[in-house]
Amino acid sequence: MTIPPPDRKLISYQYICIEGNIGAGKTTLCEMLAEEIDCKLVLEEFAENPFLPYFYKEPQRFALPMELFLMAERFKQLQNKIMHRELFNEYILSDYSFVKTLLFAKNNLPEEEYRLFHDMFEVLSNQIPKPDLMVFLHRSIDNLKDHIVQRARPYEQNITKDYLQGLQNMYLEYFRNELSFPILLLDIDRINFVENRSHFQEIKNLLSESLGPGLHRISFH
Numbered sequence: 001m002t003i004p005p006p007d008r009k010l011i012s013y014q015y016i017c018i019e020g021n022i023g024a025g026k027t028t029l030c031e032m033l034a035e036e037i038d039c040k041l042v043l044e045e046f047a048e049n050p051f052l053p054y055f056y057k058e059p060q061r062f063a064l065p066m067e068l069f070l071m072a073e074r075f076k077q078l079q080n081k082i083m084h085r086e087l088f089n090e091y092i093l094s095d096y097s098f099v100k101t102l103l104f105a106k107n108n109l110p111e112e113e114y115r116l117f118h119d120m121f122e123v124l125s126n127q128i129p130k131p132d133l134m135v136f137l138h139r140s141i142d143n144l145k146d147h148i149v150q151r152a153r154p155y156e157q158n159i160t161k162d163y164l165q166g167l168q169n170m171y172l173e174y175f176r177n178e179l180s181f182p183i184l185l186l187d188i189d190r191i192n193f194v195e196n197r198s199h200f201q202e203i204k205n206l207l208s209e210s211l212g213p214g215l216h217r218i219s220f221h
Contacts, residue, residue: 013132020137
């Protein structure tokens with residue numbers, strides 16, 4: 001049996017970020033796409049964050065150190081993976097974007113701490129290129145909560161619906177004002193791209209389209 005070569009025609013963009021709320025399926029989709037295309041896969045290394053379990057127990061106490069740690073780790077990873085691209089492996093697929101750092105911090109930090117954090121973020125973000133395309137996996141809050149329960153990470157089980165809604169609102173507010181690159185928002189409550197190959201193919205096909213800057217929303221039925 002002859003194994004077909006990786007499909008490079010999928011990618012109309014050199015740097016694609018798959019974004020979404022907690023439990024949306026970002027990493028899963030990235031891994032599935034990476035099996036079929038010739039790209040460098042960048043996955044967030046959240047497991048090594050020593051503050052994350054404590055944050056979910058005492059968010060007010062541990063929000064700032066957690067967000068600072070995440071910003072530093074994401075910056076180092078993206079700087080290493082994106083700024084130093086291999087000559088013949090220039091397509092990059094990531095399960096997060098650097099702006100995620102700011103959106104989560106805005107949701108988690110009190111106003112004075114956020115202003116300080118924002119200033120630090122601006123210095124670092126100027127050194128990280130924006131994606132050529134951002135894909136946002138949009139699920140209802142109930143759907144997200146179900147996914148979080150199913151994947152059974154102990155420190156996530158106390159995440160409230162209000163917290164998830166706050167993050168969702170931060171992303172949607174950001175999308176309304178981001179006009180420098182295309183954002184593809186996919187309503188995926190009614191599909192299962194993991195178990196249904198045709199659903200995965202529908203998403204994959206969308207990534208071959210050339211989109212103008214700004215928000216583009218697609219609902220699957």
